[in-house]
Amino acid sequence: MKPARPRRYLPFVPSHIILNNPKQLKYTKRPKAPRRALRLLIRMNEFNRIAAQIVAVLLFSVSLAFITNAVRADRFPLIMPFPPTYQCPSSEKPGLPMDLQTALNLYGKAGTVFIDSRKGDAFQKGHIEGARHIPYSFVEPLSKETLDSLRRSKSIIVYCNREDSEASQLLAGELAQAGINGVAYLEKGFTGWVKAGGRYTGKAPEAYDE
Amino acid sequence: MNLMKELGILRHIISHPLLIALFRIALGVVFIVASLDKIHYPEAFATTIANYRLLPYKLINGTAIVLPWLEAITGTLLVLGVWIRANTIIVVGLLLVFSIAISQALARGLDISCGCFTTNPVAERMSLWTLIWDLVWLCWGGLIWLFDRGPYSLFKLLSTRKDKTESP
Numbered sequence: 001m002k003p004a005r006p007r008r009y010l011p012f013v014p015s016h017i018i019l020n021n022p023k024q025l026k027y028t029k030r031p032k033a034p035r036r037a038l039r040l041l042i043r044m045n046e047f048n049r050i051a052a053q054i055v056a057v058l059l060f061s062v063s064l065a066f067i068t069n070a071v072r073a074d075r076f077p078l079i080m081p082f083p084p085t086y087q088c089p090s091s092e093k094p095g096l097p098m099d100l101q102t103a104l105n106l107y108g109k110a111g112t113v114f115i116d117s118r119k120g121d122a123f124q125k126g127h128i129e130g131a132r133h134i135p136y137s138f139v140e141p142l143s144k145e146t147l148d149s150l151r152r153s154k155s156i157i158v159y160c161n162r163e164d165s166e167a168s169q170l171l172a173g174e175l176a177q178a179g180i181n182g183v184a185y186l187e188k189g190f191t192g193w194v195k196a197g198g199r200y201t202g203k204a205p206e207a208y209d210e
Numbered sequence: 211m212n213l214m215k216e217l218g219i220l221r222h223i224i225s226h227p228l229l230i231a232l233f234r235i236a237l238g239v240v241f242i243v244a245s246l247d248k249i250h251y252p253e254a255f256a257t258t259i260a261n262y263r264l265l266p267y268k269l270i271n272g273t274a275i276v277l278p279w280l281e282a283i284t285g286t287l288l289v290l291g292v293w294i295r296a297n298t299i300i301v302v303g304l305l306l307v308f309s310i311a312i313s314q315a316l317a318r319g320l321d322i323s324c325g326c327f328t329t330n331p332v333a334e335r336m337s338l339w340t341l342i343w344d345l346v347w348l349c350w351g352g353l354i355w356l357f358d359r360g361p362y363s364l365f366k367l368l369s370t371r372k373d374k375t376e377s378p
Contacts (some may be wrong), residue, residue: 050299053295057283057284057297057300058300060283064274064283065276066276076274079270079271079272080260136293138263138345139266141320
């Protein structure tokens with residue numbers, strides 16, 4: 001019996017078009033996507049196979065988690081609402097507000113401290129004259145030294161650029177939770193302070209406020 | 211020389227297929243049990259994650275939704291013995307992340323509960339023992355990675371049965 005002629009594959013011809021005879025193209029059914037993926041998985045070496053399996057497990061878990069969350073009656077929001085809740089040292093609340101006029105009256109008096117809760121570069125560009133820089137970070141609790149240095153103050157006013165900025169509210173809340181008295185956040189923030197004629201150094205916040 | 215011999219015996223015992231399969235199933239069960247409470251109370255688990263102060267708060271809820279399911283699925287796959295090496299890597303990775311989270315919380319003096327098996331905020335506070343237990347599980351995962359080649363897995367079980375039914 002004559003041995004079967006080996007199949008030849010033409011370059012640039014898709015693999016599902018198999019050529020037995022140079023004059024005659026034989027079309028076979030292209031395998032469906034899941035089978036192609038399975039074949040690919042089998043041909044992979046150990047490292048790639050494990051990597052593919054890890055990705056598959058991660059994707060499946062993420063999909064299942066979000067689908068389950070979407071269909072459950074008490075759907076859980078994907079982003080934690082403001083203010084964030086946590087219990088260390090106790091549940092976080094935004095601090096009390098202080099209006100601009102009261103802050104302007106308190107400015108320069110003994111025992112009053114202004115705290116700038118913005119990031120370093122914003123503070124460098126401009127800030128309330130004499131303000132102390134304590135940038136707020138959700139992931140970084142205030143140090144004991146910082147808290148101890150603030151305990152002697154009578155009135156602490158925390159500010160950031162605008163009223164709706166979260167940093168000043170959260171920092172004021174955290175200071176109050178840590179047992180510091182007389183803490184409040186400045187309504188309308190640094191922008192409002194400059195408009196109301198308060199003293200400041202550097203540029204006005206309009207120049208760099210996003 | 212004696213020490214080498216004893217180590218060889220120890221390795222032989224640890225790498226016994228049945229023992230390592232039991233190790234794997236135990237680790238899988240631990241992950242499943244750990245995930246149940248978190249899946250049921252995602253809000254409480256989100257608070258637990260927030261207490262660590264490791265993530266920006268906008269990412270916390272998403273993590274609280276996904277992480278318990280990842281634990282549950284990898285745990286189940288480990289118990290069944292499906293994709294053992296891939297799942298062991300995920301489990302070891304998760305344990306590594308937990309170890310880092312616990313270490314930083316201990317280093318910063320955060321007085322919080324670890325949320326490992328329960329989301330109850332007044333549960334037992336985190337201590338050095340929490341970290342030690344986590345590292346024990348991490349080594350446990352390492353042993354599975356090294357020695358478990360899946361002789362007692364679902365795939366092997368099914369293929370053995372198939373062989374038996376096919377043989378005359």
